[in-house]
Amino acid sequence: MLGPTAVGKTDYAVSLAESLGTEIVNCDSRQIFKEMRIGVARPDKETLRRVKHHFIACRSVTEPYTAGMFELDAMTLLEELFKKYDTVVMAGGSGFYIDALCKGLDDFPPADPELREQLTKRVKEEGVESLRLDLKRLDPESYAAIDIANWQRVVRALEVTIATGRKFSDYKTSTSKRRPFEIEKIGLRRERSVLYERIDRRVDEMMQQGLLEEARTLLPLRNLTALNTVGYKELFSYFDGLCTLEDAISTIKRNTRHYAKRQMTYWGRDEAIRWIDL
Numbered sequence: 510m511l512g513p514t515a516v517g518k519t520d521y522a523v524s525l526a527e528s529l530g531t532e533i534v535n536c537d538s539r540q541i542f543k544e545m546r547i548g549v550a551r552p553d554k555e556t557l558r559r560v561k562h563h564f565i566a567c568r569s570v571t572e573p574y575t576a577g578m579f580e581l582d583a584m585t586l587l588e589e590l591f592k593k594y595d596t597v598v599m600a601g602g603s604g605f606y607i608d609a610l611c612k613g614l615d616d617f618p619p620a621d622p623e624l625r626e627q628l629t630k631r632v633k634e635e636g637v638e639s640l641r642l643d644l645k646r647l648d649p650e651s652y653a654a655i656d657i658a659n660w661q662r663v664v665r666a667l668e669v670t671i672a673t674g675r676k677f678s679d680y681k682t683s684t685s686k687r688r689p690f691e692i693e694k695i696g697l698r699r700e701r702s703v704l705y706e707r708i709d710r711r712v713d714e715m716m717q718q719g720l721l722e723e724a725r726t727l728l729p730l731r732n733l734t735a736l737n738t739v740g741y742k743e744l745f746s747y748f749d750g751l752c753t754l755e756d757a758i759s760t761i762k763r764n765t766r767h768y769a770k771r772q773m774t775y776w777g778r779d780e781a782i783r784w785i786d787l
Contacts, residue, residue, distance in 0.1 A: 510600040511536075511607055511776065512697035513769035515707045517787055519552050521697055522600035526560045531594040534583060535564040536601025536610065539738055541579075542570045544727060547720045548740035550711065570727070570735040580609040591690060604775045611694070613686030620665075621672045628664045640667055647671075650678035656771060661734065696782040698773070708765045715740065716758060724748075739764045 510522045526533050535541070539549040543566040552562060563586055568574050590597045601607060608614075631640060637660040644667050645652040651666045666677040699707070724744035730736055731745050740761050747757040776782055 510598060510695050510697070511602060511604075511782070513704060513772040514602055514765060515550075515711050515769065516697045516699055516704060517707075518600050518602065518697055519550070519556065521787075522598050523552075523556055523560050526598045529594075529596050529598065531596050531598060532561040532563065532590060534586065534590075534597060534599040534610075535562055536583075536599050536603055536606045538576070538579075538601075538603040538606050539735065540565055540601075541568050541574060542566070542735050543568065544570050544730075545723075545735065545738070545741075547715050547718050547723045548738065550715075570730055570733050573734075576605045576609040577614050579606050580614055583610045587690065602772055604772065611685075611688070611692050613688075615680050617680050618669060618673055621668055624672055625664060625668050628667055632660050632664065637663060640664065643667060644670070648676040648678055650676065654678065656775070658767075658771065661737070692781075694779070694782045696776060696784045697787055698784055699787050704769060705766050708769065709762050712740075712758060712762050712765065720744070721754070739768055 510518055510525065512518050522533055537549065539545055540551050541564050542549075545551070546566070551565065557565065564579070564583070587597060599607070599610065628640060637657075640660070640663050641652070641657050644657075644663055648666060648670050651670075655662045655666060657663055669675075669677045669680065698704075720740065721744060724741050725748065727736055727741060728745060728748055731741075736742070736745075743752075743757045743760045743764065746752050746760075747754050752760070
C-alpha cells in the first residue's frame with residue numbers, strides 16, 4: 510500500500526488489514542523513529558490498538574538506520590509473519606524503503622565517511638547545485654535518474670563515483686531479487702487539488718497538536734539525517750530567526766506539496782502498481 514503523503518494510506522491499510530485479519534509492516538522511513546511523532550503523522554494509539562504495526566517508533570534518531578538495514582530486518586520479520594498469516598499488509602510512502610523490500614537493493618560499496626564529510630561540507634559552503642553539476646559531469650545517468658532535490662542522494666552518488674572510479678549508475682543493476690512471497694502493489698491517489706487541500710489541513714492540525722514544541726525538543730539534534738525532514742527543518746529556520754512562524758508554516762505546506770509530487774513521479778515508472786482513485 511503506497512501513495513503520496515496525506516493521501517490516506519493509514520486508514521486504508523488499517524481497514525484492509527482488519528478485513529484480512531493480519532498485521533501491518535510500516536514502510537515509512539521517518540515513522541520508524543520514536544522521537545518523531547506529530548511531524549511524521551504517526552498512527553495514533555487507537556489505530557495502533559486496532560491493528561498491530563511493525564517498525565513504528567522502534568529506533569532512536571541518534572541510531573543510524575538505512576534502507577539496507579530495513580531490507581534485512583523486514584525480511585526476517587516477514588518470515589515469521591507468514592508462519593501465522595497468508596497475507597501481510599505493507600504501508601508507507603518511502604519509495605526507497607518499499608523498493609528495498611520488494612526488489613532488494615543493489616550491492617553498493619560501503620560508505621567512505623571522510624569523503625562524505627568533505628562533500629557534505631561542500632553542500633553547506635557552496636550549496637547543492639555545485640555538487641549536482643559535478644554529478645552531471647561524472648555520471649549523467651545518475652543525474653537523470655535520482656532525486657537531485659535530495660542533497661543526500663547527490664552526495665551518496667558522488668561519493669561512490671569518486672571513491673571507486675566507477676559511476677554510481679554502474680552499480681544499479683535493476684535486477685530484482687527473488688522473494689519467497691507474491692507481491693501486489695496498490696497505489697492510492699487523489700485529484701491534485703484535493704490532495705493539496707488535505708496536505709494544508711494536516712499541517713494546520715499538526716501545529717494544533719504541538720508540532721512546534723516537538724520540533725523545539727529536537728532542535729539539539731537538527732544535524733542528524735532523520736531531522737532533515739519537511740515539517741522540522743522549516744521550524745528550525747524559525748527558531749534561528751530566519752522567518753516568521755507564519756512563513757515557516759506556509760513553507761511546510763509548500764514543501765510537502767512538492768514532496769508529494771516527487772513521490773508520484775518516482776512511482777510513475779513502476780508499471781506493477783495497481784492504482785486506486787480515492
